[in-house]
Amino acid sequence: VPALRRYAWSLLRSPDDADDLVHDCLVRALDKLGTRHEDADIRAWLFTIMHNLFVSQYRRGKTRPAAESLDETHESAGSLRPSQEDGLHWRDLLRGLERLPEEQRSVVLLVSVEDLSYAETAAVLGVPIGTVMSRLARGREKLRQYTDAEPRPPLRRIK
Amino acid sequence: MSAPNGVAPADPVSEADLHAYIDGALDDARRAEVDRHLSEHASDAATVAAYAAQRDALRAALAERAAAPVPARLNPHVMRQQRNVHRMGWAAAAGIVLALGAGGTGGWVLRGQAPPQAANTISIMVQEAVANHVVYTADKRRPTELGAEQRDDLARWVSNRIQTPVEPPDLSDFGYHYIGGRLAATSHGPAGMFMYQNDKNVRMTVFVRPTHSTGDKAMELVGGAGQIDGCAWIEKGVGYTVVAPVPPEELRKLAQQVHRIVDHRA
Secondary structure: HHHHHOOOOOOOOOOOHHHHHHHHHHHHHHHHHHOOOOOOOOOHHHHHHHHHHHHHHHHHOOOOOOOHHHHHHHHHHOOOOOOOEEEEEEEEHHHHHHOOOOOHHHHHHHHHHHOOOOHHHHHOOOOHHHHHHHHHHHHHHHHHHHHHHHOOOOOOOOO | OOOOOOOOOOOOHHHHHHHHHOOOOHHHHHHHHHHHHHHHHHHHHHHHHHHHHHHHHHHHHHHHHHHHOOOHHOHHHHHHHHHHOOOOOOHHHHHHHHOOOOOOOOOOOOOOOOOOOOOHHHHHHHHHHHHHHHHOOOOOOOOOOOEHHHHHHHHHHOOOOOOOOOOOOOHHHHEEEEEEEEEEOOEEEEEEEEEEEEOOOOEEEEEEOOOOOOOOOOEEEOOOOOOOOOEEEEEEEEEEEEEEEEHHHHHHHHHHHHHHHHHOOO
């Protein structure tokens, strides 16, 4: 559940919307428990349910997914209380994450943070593995540009 | 990713390989090849380092979210209880709880194949009752929807709505006078709320709502929000909660009186 919340939160940004999504996901999961294939990894299975719900409910504009409204960014980033100088970097990073197109954001999150394999991620999102790879590459690259572009103690700029 | 100057390995290292390298998705042989490639191509190595750092930073930045306590409504165990789904394999639901490392409420033990006990219903009832208590008793002028003079009307109305015959118990022998009541909202639907007041203007409420069971559950004192505790029990599937801003022992005594009166009436 913590992982589901983390993922939902990153997708939707509003903690309340995110928790609603997690809730719907768990309700669905409890309904479908009986039909689940025993061999499938339960985490990947739950992320799949969540992603499908997200697509069907939220992407159709019931709730605006994160990407556009930059104004709220400060609020949500500010709600984190990271320590010392990491804080600045993390905030930039999360803000960058929110600026990513949703399709790239999900891939980056599922792979980098939730530790799903490429094949699992592809299954969760219902896309070919090649698409996962290209979204991952584009997402990471953009995220790096975003964070590098932020005014902060310059790292070596490598091109 | 820029092509290496003139050096073309048999199987060139692609951008996808670099990401797979970061995510630990390469087999040992390929990993060794990429290692070799990186040692010869500083810019790719720097890219990999940057992405790996990005990955670590993301995990660190989001760790706090995963560490946040899980509210009861998102605890699969609690949810399952509320739904009272009997057809589902108990072990399977346990699987969800275990796989996700939830267990936010703690103290949950798998008891063989026993059906789930209403372990949390009591605390949910107290939460609901305390929330309503805090909102309505604080209201100086309109704490109730129907006052003491409309006692019977309220009893009929509430009984209808919660589909359980109830009436406000008479607690005047214990110094609490009935001042009215109302229909209250819970996540399980309507509940009846009866309000009392003693001569020191301390307000106490008795909260009644059906549960999804038909069983009994012994009285329990549960700490509510702030300083206010609630004392709750379930009798033949009907949940009662007594809430008052008084010390726990006193609250428990009050609850026992209410329990006795309700019991006697039934």
